[in-house]
Amino acid sequence: MAALATRIRVHSTKSLCRCFSSKANNEQTNPVRGMKDRFGEENRRFQWINDKGSKIASRYGFDQITTPILEYSQVFERTLGDSSDVVGKELYSFEDKGGSRLTMRPEGTAGITRALISQKLYNDLPQKFYYSGPMFRHERPQKGRLRQFEQFGIEVYGQSHASSDVETIEVASVFLKSLGLTSASLEINTLGDNASRQNYKxxxxxxxxxxxxxxxxxxxxxxxxxxxxxxxxxxxxxxxxxxxxSEASKVRFAFITRTLEHMDIPYIINPRLVRGLDYYQDTVFEFKVTSPLLGAQQGTVLAGGRYDGLVEKMGGPVGVPSIGWAAGLERLSLLVDDNKIPLTARPIAIIPVPDRGGSFSAEPDNNKNNTPSVMALHSHAMSVGAALRAKGMRVEFMHLTGSSSSKSQLPKQLARASKMNASHAVLIGTDEMQKGVVTLKDLDKTEQQLCPVDDLVRTLSAQRPFRC
Structure with missing residues (x-):
């Protein structure tokens, strides 16, 4: 009976493994449709865009805000209405184990407005925030548009004067120019006040x-x-x-356009630029770029407007004016010139070579001959790397692999260092450690020299720039 139970367990385990293996081949090794892995140069472009936005927003007095990816579905569905631009997109919604209906955020504004209300930030207006992070919409994936996508945006609460509309547009213009997108054209329109929109409807x-x-x-x-x-x-x-x-709406819009002209921000009035009438009011705007990289009808890279009634609709106090914009990083990333992005610092390779001269032992330092050990050499080499990192240098430590001798691994380690674009290799053997020096190899010039450990930082700083 015990043998039978064992066979059953083995058979069940094998079946389970085959099941998981089949799923892994079909689904689990691939990202969900419309979502992607991002790494390497693409990740660096996204980080650079975010860094640019953060610095510019901070310059204008914005503070960063981070809100949860998951919100109660009513944040997007019940309070904003079915006709809003937000809920009109397909939402990723589900019921959790506690029975709550949750939604993965499709954009940033609603969640930040919810935070303004729940944290009672409306008691200290104005509030100016910038944000970045992933959003989720179940749309048809296409060039520059994914189901999980990244946005950078700003929100302003508590400023109603038309000058705040101009400043919001100015931040957007400066942001895009900082990315090198000087050809981005601003299209602007006004939806007017409540009376204007009702007459138009x-x-x-x-x-x-x-x-x-x-x-x-x-x-x-x-x-x-x-x-x-x-x-x-x-x-x-x-x-x-x-x-x-209305006359008041005409006067407000005239002030905005005149001020934009005074600030040398070119614009085009597009009377057909009309976003959700139940969500926006007065100023709406978009920045567009004409490029084959974006595909047909995908020219909008940044869009925003005024939504003074949003805080009230979501259960907050009446009369909190609001305006903001958001930009999609996927589209911006397609347009950014890689030559404008600073290259990462070239690394320095630290390579311990235990059998490089002198005698060595694989045992710790308490061996009877008191010779430098592999462990001591590695500890010394790692401390050299730590000293370089402390001075702001990028260091790649080459760990030994397998049981083969370190001398036979040295050519492969040097080849790997060159492949990762290292500027120098720091070779440390037992002789070097005993003498307090390293062999510093310039991988560009294929030259090498002995260098005292105490002078290594100074020598490297003189021989190589921190960025290539």
Missing amino acids: TALKEYLSNYTDQLSEDSVNRILDSKSPQDIHILENSPVLSDYL
């Missing part, structure tokens, strides 16, 4: 009533943001919002 509904059988399925709540060719064609002759603006 009435006129638009009356116009669209003649085309109900021709509109796309997605156009019912989001007609003005529809990408359907049939909707776009119908909208070509639709009423223009600028014809329904």
